[in-house]
Amino acid sequence: MNKLTTKNAFLGAIVALAVSVGVLTAPAKAADQITLTIWTFGEVIQPGLQREYQKLHPEIKIIPIKNDVDPLHQKTILSCQTGGPADIIAFEVPYSGYWRTGNRPSCFQDLRQMKTSDTNVAAGVAAGLSANDIKKNYLAWRWEQGVAFNDNVIGIPTDVGGLQVAYRADLFKKAGLPTDRVAVSKLWPTWDAFIATGQKYVAKLTPAEKKAGKGFIDDAGSIYAAVMNQGTVKYYQPDGTDAGKLVYKTNPQIKKAWDTTVKALDAGIGARLGQFTSDWNIGMNKGAMATILAPAWMLDYIKKQAPDTKGKWDIADLPVGGGNQGGTELGIPSYSKNKQAAYDFLTWYLAPEQQLKVFKTYGLFPSTSVLYDDAALLEYKDEFFSNAPIGQIYTKGVLKLKPIFEGELQRKIDSTFGAGLGRVASKKMTSAKSYALVISDIDKLFKN
Amino acid sequence: MTIIKDGKGRQQAPLTPWKQKSKKEKKPLPGVGSLDGRWGYPAIAPFFIIFLIFGVAPVAYSIYISFFKWDPLGESEFNGINNFIFLFQDSDFWLALRNTFSIWALSTFPQMIIAISLAAILRNKRLKGKSFWRTILLVPNITSVIAITIVFQQLFGRDYGLINGILGLIPGVDHIDFIEGIIPSHIQIATMITWRWVGYNTLIFLASMLAIPDELYESASVDGATKWQQFKYVTLPSLKNTITFVLIVGTIGGLQVFAEPQQLAPDGGSTKQFLTLTLFLYNQAFLNNKYGYAAAIGIAITFIVLIISAINFVITRKISGEGSR
Numbered sequence: 001m002n003k004l005t006t007k008n009a010f011l012g013a014i015v016a017l018a019v020s021v022g023v024l025t026a027p028a029k030a031a032d033q034i035t036l037t038i039w040t041f042g043e044v045i046q047p048g049l050q051r052e053y054q055k056l057h058p059e060i061k062i063i064p065i066k067n068d069v070d071p072l073h074q075k076t077i078l079s080c081q082t083g084g085p086a087d088i089i090a091f092e093v094p095y096s097g098y099w100r101t102g103n104r105p106s107c108f109q110d111l112r113q114m115k116t117s118d119t120n121v122a123a124g125v126a127a128g129l130s131a132n133d134i135k136k137n138y139l140a141w142r143w144e145q146g147v148a149f150n151d152n153v154i155g156i157p158t159d160v161g162g163l164q165v166a167y168r169a170d171l172f173k174k175a176g177l178p179t180d181r182v183a184v185s186k187l188w189p190t191w192d193a194f195i196a197t198g199q200k201y202v203a204k205l206t207p208a209e210k211k212a213g214k215g216f217i218d219d220a221g222s223i224y225a226a227v228m229n230q231g232t233v234k235y236y237q238p239d240g241t242d243a244g245k246l247v248y249k250t251n252p253q254i255k256k257a258w259d260t261t262v263k264a265l266d267a268g269i270g271a272r273l274g275q276f277t278s279d280w281n282i283g284m285n286k287g288a289m290a291t292i293l294a295p296a297w298m299l300d301y302i303k304k305q306a307p308d309t310k311g312k313w314d315i316a317d318l319p320v321g322g323g324n325q326g327g328t329e330l331g332i333p334s335y336s337k338n339k340q341a342a343y344d345f346l347t348w349y350l351a352p353e354q355q356l357k358v359f360k361t362y363g364l365f366p367s368t369s370v371l372y373d374d375a376a377l378l379e380y381k382d383e384f385f386s387n388a389p390i391g392q393i394y395t396k397g398v399l400k401l402k403p404i405f406e407g408e409l410q411r412k413i414d415s416t417f418g419a420g421l422g423r424v425a426s427k428k429m430t431s432a433k434s435y436a437l438v439i440s441d442i443d444k445l446f447k448n
Numbered sequence: 449m450t451i452i453k454d455g456k457g458r459q460q461a462p463l464t465p466w467k468q469k470s471k472k473e474k475k476p477l478p479g480v481g482s483l484d485g486r487w488g489y490p491a492i493a494p495f496f497i498i499f500l501i502f503g504v505a506p507v508a509y510s511i512y513i514s515f516f517k518w519d520p521l522g523e524s525e526f527n528g529i530n531n532f533i534f535l536f537q538d539s540d541f542w543l544a545l546r547n548t549f550s551i552w553a554l555s556t557f558p559q560m561i562i563a564i565s566l567a568a569i570l571r572n573k574r575l576k577g578k579s580f581w582r583t584i585l586l587v588p589n590i591t592s593v594i595a596i597t598i599v600f601q602q603l604f605g606r607d608y609g610l611i612n613g614i615l616g617l618i619p620g621v622d623h624i625d626f627i628e629g630i631i632p633s634h635i636q637i638a639t640m641i642t643w644r645w646v647g648y649n650t651l652i653f654l655a656s657m658l659a660i661p662d663e664l665y666e667s668a669s670v671d672g673a674t675k676w677q678q679f680k681y682v683t684l685p686s687l688k689n690t691i692t693f694v695l696i697v698g699t700i701g702g703l704q705v706f707a708e709p710q711q712l713a714p715d716g717g718s719t720k721q722f723l724t725l726t727l728f729l730y731n732q733a734f735l736n737n738k739y740g741y742a743a744a745i746g747i748a749i750t751f752i753v754l755i756i757s758a759i760n761f762v763i764t765r766k767i768s769g770e771g772s773r
Contacts, residue, residue, distance in 0.1 A: 070714065074734045077520055098737075104521050213607045213623075278601050282608040412735050415715055422718030426628040429719075445736055448517070448527070448534040 105148030141403030155329030163323025198269030220270030236407030322400030552702030585647030
């Protein structure tokens with residue numbers, strides 16, 4: 001009996017071993033070929049530039065793997081504990097607070113310790129540059145968003161989400177509003193003036209158009225983020241600690257942004273089309289909205305979703321001026337086996353020359369401030385947007401931006417406020433009641 | 449084994465064979481014995497090893513972390529049963545429970561009716577292209593949930609959706625907001641679930657219908673029963689066990705509804721009107737960084753499943769008891 005059991009255990013072990021060997025043995029790779037796996041989202045890694053780099057370096061194979069922003073964040077957390085296949089990981093600025101705090105920066109390679117090799121000298125990237133050496137090319141506060149609180153450089157900024165107003169000149173004309181972008185910008189020095197303009201526009205809509213849900217702005221709720229980002233403090237106030245001090249109950253900027261948005265909602269200027277929903281995509285083609293608060297990266301989306309509206313759009317200044325939304329960092333996870341190749345790719349990919357190309361094809365606004373007085377950027381015009389000097393307009397807005405401290409749960413708090421405004425928009429709750437619920441929902445986040 | 453010796457046939461098979469274990473039966477299990485004893489364990493080892501690694505270990509680990517304020521990349525602190533106390537006080541949990549059951553009810557019952565009707569049609573011997581219809585039924589089931597959600601979102605769109613387009617043609621009828629409304633949003637999600645699973649369930653019903661002996665129908669028609677009467681008095685009673693099976697599987701699936709609501713709005717809607725239990729769990733862990741709390745929710749879901757399974761078990765016994773009478 002005893003003998004039999006041992007034998008059984010032995011056979012079981014063999015089977016187990018066979019299974020695990022099968023799982024663990026990865027297929028062997030050719031030694032001279034380096035594969036860079038990039039975990040990314042949206043349009044952060046541009047296929048055009050990827051091809052260009054592979055042409056420069058046939059020995060490097062780039063594999064971008066796309067996820068949505070939030071799942072990618074989870075994947076990054078998990079891979080930090082277990083190791084993973086990524087050589088470069090993209091993370092959104094609202095998550096930067098998370099990665100910069102505590103001992104989480106150790107998940108990423110400190111880029112100050114890296115030096116560029118001579119592989120990209122011909123392509124304009126000198127050899128021997130550490131992150132500290134390339135820092136001067138970038139917008140100072142934007143660069144800081146990739147610097148951890150222990151001073152490690154964990155990410156290099158890809159773009160700045162400068163915000164302006166995209167508007168339909170043809171619809172403005174129909175409503176008897178000025179169409180010239182300078183005159184349009186003058187319509188709304190303040191948010192109140194913007195809302196008043198919206199009311200004027202909505203008043204001109206026919207009852208049929210109103211019934212079809214048309215409005216002045218796509219989603220009045222988007223005003224909230226725009227106003228929030230015009231301040232200097234959001235939900236966390238810098239107080240010398242890594243975490244920052246929570247001020248979501250007391251910051252007057254929040255109340256201001258909330259009230260402005262509620263005012264816009266009450267004025268009925270919004271088409272109530274949530275951004276990136278299918279109704280929004282279709283509405284864009286049908287002229288359901290005359291304005292969109294558009295970050296630079298959204299312009300490409302508009303072009304792709306509503307190709308028939310070419311030449312009807314134009315770009316004006318954001319009320320008050322200086323808006324920001326989004327932005328991405330690219331970092332190298334500590335476990336990467338190809339750090340040198342990854343760093344060489346990053347320094348090339350995010351160099352001013354490449355960022356300019358990305359801006360021209362995809363509209364991502366460069367994070368490299370050395371470009372901001374470059375004629376190539378300032379004189380860039382886009383046919384789709386009535387030949388508006390997009391480079392110049394967005395540069396003007398970005399230069400007005402002030403740095404904002406992004407805390408650990410920034411993204412979650414933002415979406416809680418967004419849901420609160422959604423309740424007001426759908427008339428499920430009064431503004432005061434919904435606001436109280438937002439605060440108690442956020443309280444819950446920090447309880448337990 | 450004993451049953452066959454009794455010579456009473458399958459009909460008398462006990463529902464709870466494990467309870468019949470008596471002291472006399474301490475012989476080796478028949479299945480393993482026939483495999484010569486030595487090869488039985490290695491043969492089943494791969495499953496159990498994988499089950500141990502990917503099934504048991506994570507469950508044990510979740511139970512462990514449910515007593516902590518857990519930070520995967522930082523320090524975790526022991527939290528006692530606070531996660532559980534907080535859970536029972538959390539209005540979102542009860543809301544999620546309500547939503548889950550509402551969506552479950554809205555998807556399960558129409559699904560049953562449609563699946564049984566479709567199976568009854570497909571059973572028809574004179575139907576042409578039988579295998580084509582049967583195959584095509586499975587297509588929604590193998591389509592990715594995300595793809596289904598994207599298509600249905602277009603159908604259910606508030607302003608430009610097909611359904612609202614048709615509703616708009618009727619004078620005096622307003623567009624329905626299939627996201628903001630509580631019941632409309634549940635209907636939208638339930639429709640997606642029904643679409644995905646109705647074909648699969650149809651095939652199960654069909655298989656069980658094909659097992660009904662033709663003689664029963666023949667004698668029924670000799671007795672002058674109409675098609676409807678045949679369905680009501682022959683087909684339906686024979687399907688009792690299958691209906692129970694589909695109901696149990698559907699309930700387990702219904703408690704795990706996740707991808708559909710998450711695609712509509714990751715936070716479950718502005719008033720959390722379609723926040724389901726699993727979405728609630730996911731969001732606590734992966735959006736709010738409250739892993740310990742999420743583990744506690746997972747344990748709560750397990751208990752809910754256990755309670756419902758117990759109820760199902762009782763009902764099953766009752767129904768099959770009636771069936772054998």
